[in-house]
Amino acid sequence: MELPEIAARWMHALTSTAYIPLSHAEIERALLDSLAELPDSPESVATRLVSLHATGPDSLRVTIEVLSPTFELPLLARLSSAYAQAMRMDAFDQQEQVKVAIVRAKQRVERTLKVSQARFREVFDSAALGIAITDLTGRCVEANDALAEIVGLASGADMHERDLRDFYHPDDLLTLGASYRQVSEGRLDRFRDQRELIRADGEPVWVHLVVSVLRDADGEPTHHVTMVEDISELHLLQRSLDHQLLHDSLTGLSNRQHFLSQVERQLDGEPITLYHLGLDAFSVVNNGLGHDTGDKLLKIVANRLGKLADDRRAVVARIGGDEFGLLTTGDNVTATVEEIQEVLGEPTFVDDHGIALSASIGVVDRPPAFATAAELMRCANAALRQAKARGKRQWALHDPHDDARRRGKYALAASMPGAWEHGEVEIVYAPVHDLETHEVLGAVARLHWDDLSHNDTMALADSTGLSLPIGRWLLREACAQAARWVERFGDGAPTLHIALGALQSRNEDLVADVKRALDETGLPPERLRIALDISSVLAGDDNALVLHDSGIVTALDGFRGGHDELAVLTEVPVRTVITRAPAPSQDSPLHQAMRGLIATVHGFGVRFAADEVHTTSEADDWRAAGADGVIGLLPALTADEVTELLARAASPPPAAS
Numbered sequence: 171m172e173l174p175e176i177a178a179r180w181m182h183a184l185t186s187t188a189y190i191p192l193s194h195a196e197i198e199r200a201l202l203d204s205l206a207e208l209p210d211s212p213e214s215v216a217t218r219l220v221s222l223h224a225t226g227p228d229s230l231r232v233t234i235e236v237l238s239p240t241f242e243l244p245l246l247a248r249l250s251s252a253y254a255q256a257m258r259m260d261a262f263d264q265q266e267q268v269k270v271a272i273v274r275a276k277q278r279v280e281r282t283l284k285v286s287q288a289r290f291r292e293v294f295d296s297a298a299l300g301i302a303i304t305d306l307t308g309r310c311v312e313a314n315d316a317l318a319e320i321v322g323l324a325s326g327a328d329m330h331e332r333d334l335r336d337f338y339h340p341d342d343l344l345t346l347g348a349s350y351r352q353v354s355e356g357r358l359d360r361f362r363d364q365r366e367l368i369r370a371d372g373e374p375v376w377v378h379l380v381v382s383v384l385r386d387a388d389g390e391p392t393h394h395v396t397m398v399e400d401i402s403e404l405h406l407l408q409r410s411l412d413h414q415l416l417h418d419s420l421t422g423l424s425n426r427q428h429f430l431s432q433v434e435r436q437l438d439g440e441p442i443t444l445y446h447l448g449l450d451a452f453s454v455v456n457n458g459l460g461h462d463t464g465d466k467l468l469k470i471v472a473n474r475l476g477k478l479a480d481d482r483r484a485v486v487a488r489i490g491g492d493e494f495g496l497l498t499t500g501d502n503v504t505a506t507v508e509e510i511q512e513v514l515g516e517p518t519f520v521d522d523h524g525i526a527l528s529a530s531i532g533v534v535d536r537p538p539a540f541a542t543a544a545e546l547m548r549c550a551n552a553a554l555r556q557a558k559a560r561g562k563r564q565w566a567l568h569d570p571h572d573d574a575r576r577r578g579k580y581a582l583a584a585s586m587p588g589a590w591e592h593g594e595v596e597i598v599y600a601p602v603h604d605l606e607t608h609e610v611l612g613a614v615a616r617l618h619w620d621d622l623s624h625n626d627t628m629a630l631a632d633s634t635g636l637s638l639p640i641g642r643w644l645l646r647e648a649c650a651q652a653a654r655w656v657e658r659f660g661d662g663a664p665t666l667h668i669a670l671g672a673l674q675s676r677n678e679d680l681v682a683d684v685k686r687a688l689d690e691t692g693l694p695p696e697r698l699r700i701a702l703d704i705s706s707v708l709a710g711d712d713n714a715l716v717l718h719d720s721g722i723v724t725a726l727d728g729f730r731g732g733h734d735e736l737a738v739l740t741e742v743p744v745r746t747v748i749t750r751a752p753a754p755s756q757d758s759p760l761h762q763a764m765r766g767l768i769a770t771v772h773g774f775g776v777r778f779a780a781d782e783v784h785t786t787s788e789a790d791d792w793r794a795a796g797a798d799g800v801i802g803l804l805p806a807l808t809a810d811e812v813t814e815l816l817a818r819a820a821s822p823p824p825a826a827s
Contacts, residue, residue: 173202173205173206174202176205176236176237176240177198177201177202177205178198179236180201180205180233180236180237181194181197181198181201183232183233183235183236184197184201184219184222184224184226184229184232184233185197186232187224187226187227187228187229187232188223188224188225188226188229189223190222190223190224191223192222197222200218200222203218204218204219208237208241208245208249209241209245212245212246212248212249212252213248213252213255213256215249215252216249216252216253216255216256217252217256219233219253219256220253220256220257220259220260225257225260230250230253230254233249233253234246234249234250237249243415243427244415244427247411247415250411251408251411254404254407254408258378258399258401258404261399262362262378262380262397262399265299265380265397265399266380268293268297268299269301269380269382269395269397271293272293272294272297272301272395273384273395294312294314295314295315295326297314297316298316299316299397299398299399300313300314300316300317300318300319300320300321300377300397300398300399300400301313301314301316301317301395301396301397301398302314302317302329302334302395302396302398303384303393303394303395303396304334304393304394304396305392305393305394306354306391306392306393306394307333308333308334308335308350308394309331309332309333309334310329310330310331310332310333310334311330311393312326312330313326313329313330314326317329317398320367320369320375320377320398320400321337321367321369321370321375322369322370322371322373323370334396335347337367337368337369337370338365338367338368339365339366339367339368339374342365342366346363346365346379349361349363349381350381350394353381353382353383353391353394354383354391354394356383356391359382360380360381360382360383361379361380361381362378362379362380363378363379363381364376364377364378364379364401364405365377365379367398375400375402376400376401376402376404376405377398377399377400377401377402378398378399378401379396379397379398380396380397381394381395381396381397382394382395383395415427416428418472418487418488420465420468420469420472420488421468421469421471421472421488422472423472423475423476423486423487423488423494424485424486424487424488425487425488425489426487426488426489426490426495426547428487429485429487429489429495429497430543430544430547431543432485432487432497433485433497433543433546433547434542434543436485436497436499437541437542437543439499440499440500441499441500441536442497442498442499442536442537443497443498443499443501443503443506443533443534443535443536444495444496444497444533444534444535444537444546444547444549444550445495445496445497445498445506445507445510445531445532445533445550446489446493446494446495446531446532446533446534446547446550446551446553446554447475447493447494447495447496447510447529447530447531447554448490448492448493448529448530448531448532448554448557448558449471449492449493449514449527449528449529450527450528450529450530450562450563451527451562452464452467452491452492452527453492455467455525459520459521459523459525462521463520463521463523463525466520466521467518467520467525467527468488468492470518470520471494471514471527472486472488472494474513474514474516475494475496475510475513477513478496478509478510478513479496482498482501482506483499484496484497484498484499485497489547493554494529495547495550496510501535503533503535503567507531507533507565510529510531511528511529511563514526514527514528514529515527515528528562528563529563530554530557530558530562530563530564530565531554531557531564531565531566532549532550532551532552532553532554532555532556532557532565532566532568533550533553533565533566533567533568534546534549534550534553534567534568535567535568537549549568549573550568552568552573552576552577553566553567553568553569554566556569556572579630580633582620582622582630583630583631583633583634584634586619586627586630586631586634586636587634587636589619589620590636590640590643594619594620595617595618595619595627595640596617596618596619596808597615597616597617597618597644597647597648597651597808597809598615598616598617598618598806598807598808599613599614599615599616599664599806599807599808599809599812600613600614600616600801600802600804600805600806601613601614601664601801601803601804602614602667602779602799602800602801603789603799603800603801603803603804604798604799605789605792605793605797605798605799605800606793606798610664611664611665611799612664612665612666612667612699613664613665613666613667613812614667614668614669614801615644615647615648615651615666615667615668616669616806617640617644618806624669628641628671629671631671632671632672632673637671637673637674638673638674638677641670641671641673641674641677642683642687644668645668645683645684645687646686646687646690646691648666648668649666649687649688649690649691649693649698650690650691650693651666651809652664652665652666652691652693652697652698653691653692653693655812655813655816656693656694656697658813658816659816659817659820662816662819662820663697663816664812664816665697665698665699666693666697666698666699667699667701667725667801668698668699668700668701669701669727669748669781670700670701670702670703670727671703672703672705672706674703675702675703675705675706675707675711675713676703676706676709676711676713677713680713680717681713681716681717681720684698684700684717684720684722685720695720695721695722696721696723698722698723699722699723699724699725699745699746700717700722700723700724700725701724701725701726701727701746701748702714702717702724702725702726702727703726703727703728704726704727704728704729704730704735704738704747705728707726707738707742708734708735708738714726714742714743714744715742715743718742718743718744723745724742724743724744724745725744725745725746725747725748725779726738726742726744726746726747726748727748727781728748728749728750729747729748729749730749730751731749731767735747736770736771736774739771739774739776740774744776745776745777746776746777746778746779746798746799747771747776747777747778747779748779748780748781748801749778749779749780749781750780750781750782751764751780753780753783753787753788753789753791753792753795754791754792754795755791756791756794761791761794761795764795764796765795765796768795768796768797769796772796777798777799778796778797778798778799779797779798779799779800779801780792780797780799780800780801781800781801781802782801782802783800783801783802783803784802784803785803786803788800789803
């Protein structure tokens with residue numbers, strides 16, 4: 171959201187909580203300036219809000235609600251703290267004027283006797299703040315009832331002749347005593363401080379102090395004036411805000427941000443071990459028993475992990491929905507993993523359901539000293555993903571070499587959208603050869619990027635959610651190119667083959683995408699062959715049936731010869747099955763088995779083709795096994811190179827001289 175729009179929303183929210191004596195345009199300009207300053211100086215923004223009189227009971231709340239979608243929580247916490255401080259300072263500035271009025275009133279008492287004395291007494295007694303006038307030794311000369319209420323006495327008279335320092339916390343006596351002396355000696359005009367007092371009943375109370383000095387006609391200090399504001403509720407609110415910023419609201423454990431800071435502090439100490447836990451099948455609890463039950467189970471898990479952490483003097487945090495972090499020092503990894511699984515695996519009854527959990531765990535053990543907390547969390551998360559890939563209740567130790575390889579893959583996947591946008595992803599065409607006639611039956615449209623194969627490119631696209639849009643692009647562009655070949659070369663144009671990935675094969679809009687591509691490009695349906703990933707058909711998807719009914723020849727890609735795959739051939743009308751299995755060497759025991767499998771496929775009236783066949787010896791092995799065609803025997807060509815070959819084939823040979 172743009173800053174002017176945020177400023178407008180902020181203005182409307184603030185004006186509904188407090189009266190601001192400015193026009194809406196002026197308020198909006200001031201708030202727009204504040205938004206520009208907020209990342210660098212939330213304190214100045216808080217001061218500006220108070221100066222605008224945006225000090226209603228709900229002004230801070232609506233400010234946080236408006237800004238939270240755009241600005242990070244630590245920055246908003248600083249703004250909230252600074253806003254509270256600015257509110258206190260504004261109150262004390264007003265109170266300072268009251269104090270000055272009190273002092274002047276007391277001086278006027280001596281000059282105007284009863285009238286001035288009455289005014290002073292009214293201000294002194296009716297002030298909402300506690301006020302004490304003490305001699306330079308701390309003995310209370312006069313105090314109002316408001317101060318007596320703060321320190322737990324019945325009235326201000328009970329403060330008379332008592333030492334004000336009796337109510338200060340023992341740990342603060344030296345610091346406050348030094349500050350009082352600085353005021354008496356004139357090194358400070360006044361000082362402000364936030365301290366804890368001890369009430370007469372022994373209970374603590376947090377107050378804000380403002381202390382100044384009274385002088386006689388010769389300028390010599392005679393008394394101290396101490397103004398006291400009870401800020402216990404504000405102090406508790408600030409502590410609550412600090413706790414909410416650093417702890418998970420559901421479990422009460424440290425949150426990810428707090429956990430990171432704790433990991434950072436431990437890096438320079440003893441060798442550490444970082445565990446990243448992901449609860450196995452927690453979604454089964456949420457989906458089967460409801461999110462309320464899931465939340466209760468998370469609290470139980472947090473409690474058990476908290477006890478385990480206390481026993482080991484470790485740190486535990488909830489760092490995601492069903493993910494937890496554990497930080498230990500000088501640890502035995504295997505023993506800790508077993509203890510975690512034992513703790514989580516103990517059945518517990520939640521809403522009358524006996525539930526037990528396990529966890530997949532990623533471990534970073536004794537990382538190098540130069541590693542950062544953020545890097546360790548990333549490494550632990552990578553190890554967790556590796557553990558989850560192995561199944562339930564597994565754990566994996568971070569492997570730097572494997573991690574580097576995976577990071578390279580992820581970096582490629584992350585950069586793929588930009589590469590596609592800049593035209594770096596190309597479409598090439600691999601010939602489909604008939605093993606009996608050695609003829610080229612057609613051309614398979616494939617993606618080519620950064621020396622990656624089509625399958626590797628589609629796998630990267632799947633990992634980023636790009637496979638559907640890039641698959642549509644491949645379909646449309648390849649159909650357009652095939653239509654141009656048909657227009658120019660007629661029957662001499664190759665039939666277009668397109669192999670779809672798993673996600674695209676299951677896409678609900680696949681049939682519509684294919685029909686749209688044919689309609690927009692003018693390619694006849696009989697010139698197109700669509701190969702669907704066999705896993706989508708096994709999952710019950712009906713795209714193959716609908717495409718067949720639309721007059722488009724279909725094939726099944728990724729065929730392995732299992733019983734369920736063979737059963738599909740009796741139900742789904744396909745022309746060909748395509749395998750990527752290695753070529754069965756003719757002297758291999760697998761050769762006869764493959765011959766039997768291919769014969770079975772032929773018995774269903776279905777052709778058998780092999781993909782990723784790159785040598786003539788492999789093609790010969792497939793021919794001996796009974797396969798009908800192979801893909802990839804010759805290098806894939808660009809559209810221009812295919813067009814040039816077709817043009818040469820269509821040209822008559824030169825006349826003999």
